[in-house]
Amino acid sequence: MVMVRGSVPILTGPHHHGSGGLLTTRVVGYNTAMQDPNQLIEFSDAASATIHRVGGIIMEGQQNRGQPLVIALLPEVGFSLAVLAGLAAALAGFGHRWGWWHYRTGFMVLKGAAYVGIAAAAVSVAGLIMTRPLLLRQGAVLSLAGILVGLLTAGIPWSWQRTIKKVPRIHDITTDTENPPTFVAILPLRKNAMNPAEYGGPDIAAQQRKGYPDIVPLHLAVQPARAFEQAVQAARDMGWEIVDASSDRLHIEATDTTFWFGFKDDVVVRVMPDPQGSRIDVRSLSRVGKSDVGTNAKRIRAFLRKLDQMK
Numbered sequence: 352m353v354m355v356r357g358s359v360p361i362l363t364g365p366h367h368h369g370s371g372g373l374l375t376t377r378v379v380g381y382n383t384a385m386q387d388p389n390q391l392i393e394f395s396d397a398a399s400a401t402i403h404r405v406g407g408i409i410m411e412g413q414q415n416r417g418q419p420l421v422i423a424l425l426p427e428v429g430f431s432l433a434v435l436a437g438l439a440a441a442l443a444g445f446g447h448r449w450g451w452w453h454y455r456t457g458f459m460v461l462k463g464a465a466y467v468g469i470a471a472a473a474v475s476v477a478g479l480i481m482t483r484p485l486l487l488r489q490g491a492v493l494s495l496a497g498i499l500v501g502l503l504t505a506g507i508p509w510s511w512q513r514t515i516k517k518v519p520r521i522h523d524i525t526t527d528t529e530n531p532p533t534f535v536a537i538l539p540l541r542k543n544a545m546n547p548a549e550y551g552g553p554d555i556a557a558q559q560r561k562g563y564p565d566i567v568p569l570h571l572a573v574q575p576a577r578a579f580e581q582a583v584q585a586a587r588d589m590g591w592e593i594v595d596a597s598s599d600r601l602h603i604e605a606t607d608t609t610f611w612f613g614f615k616d617d618v619v620v621r622v623m624p625d626p627q628g629s630r631i632d633v634r635s636l637s638r639v640g641k642s643d644v645g646t647n648a649k650r651i652r653a654f655l656r657k658l659d660q661m662k
Contacts, residue, residue: 425478426490429497432471436504439464448613454639457612461508468504471497514644519562521555522546524647525634526568526655528556532621532634536595537604541617544638548617563648569631569655575601578629579622585658589650591618607635607650614639616647618654631658 443460446452452460475497482490523546525531531550534541541548559566571578579601586593591605601622608615614637621632633654635647 422478422481423490425474425481426493426497429471429473429475429478429501430493432467432474433497433500433504436464436468436471437500439467440504440507444611444613448611454612454614465505465508468501470501472501472505475501511644515642518642518645518648519558520642521551521558521562522637522640522643522647523551523555523634524559524563524566524636524643524651525550525632526566526651527621527632527634528559532602532619532632534604534617534619534636535602537606537617537619540594540606541638546637546639548636550634566648566651569659570625570627570629571631571659572628575622575624575629578631579603581658581661582620582622582631585654585661586618586620588657589654609646614646616643616650618650620654631655 440461443457443464446460447454447457475494478490479494479498482494534548538548571581573581576598579598582603583593583596586603586605589607591607593603593605595602595604597603603618603620605618605620606615607618616635616637618633618635623630623632633651635650637643637647
């Protein structure tokens with residue numbers, strides 16, 4: 352219970368507001384123009400909670416000495432902005448995956464979310480620095496969370512931009528640039544694709560050799576039929592949707608869908624006899640976008656690594 356004698360609030364004992372939190376702060380905004388300075392004014396639970404609870408944070412003793420309410424709200428504002436930015440970033444990709452908008456719209460939403468994330472981190476840093484120690488006991492967690500979520504959200508497009516500058520601006524990667532595997536069964540699924548299924552030729556090959564010199568055929572010391580079976584199993588383990596798997600031609604075609612934006616990239620695997628046993632060639636081609644931000648190369652590496660471990 353909080354009582355006021357004249358202009359000095361008196362804490363008469365442990366006082367809890369309705370949600371169970373302990374209120375230990377001084378009372379603000381009471382009328383000091385009392386005819387009887389010895390008159391005691393008792394505040395109800397609801398009134399005390401209204402006075403002392405600011406933005407979900409229980410303000411403690413220093414609040415009465417002039418700390419602006421806007422400063423007190425900084426931790427919650429920063430955290431709220433960070434959550435908003437994170438949700439917008441998530442929806443940027445899933446919105447395209449679910450057919451809500453074009454992927455370019457998703458990129459615009461992601462860019463906006465990044466700016467909001469930066470703002471959230473800045474506000475949260477200000478809240479961490481400017482609020483006073485008594486408030487920090489409850490506000491520090493929100494401030495730190497706002498900084499973390501805000502920077503993580505802003506870091507996604509920043510990381511993409513860094514990667515784009517490092518990798519070739521191509522979207523068709525293969526282990527055999529001289530005679531790349533070709534798509535057959537999957538062509539009807541690509542009829543509306545922005546990128547053609549035909550290989551781009553020497554220029555694309557030169558960019559790939561410079562950017563991804565490690566993308567080369569895999570040689571297995573097993574017979575081609577066995578290598579084909581292992582390749583089919585590896586494709587399934589990768590979560591690819593198998594479109595065609597011809598044991599006669601030792602040829603596999605599949606589609607891999609990215610988790611976030613739902614981009615569909617097509618993959619063809621070719622198995623051929625080799626003096627060592629079998630040679631595996633892979634080609635991964637994006638349906639949209641000039642740059643794949645390294646996704647196709649990562650996919651081929653992961654597939655060949657999994658296949659190599661199965662021998």
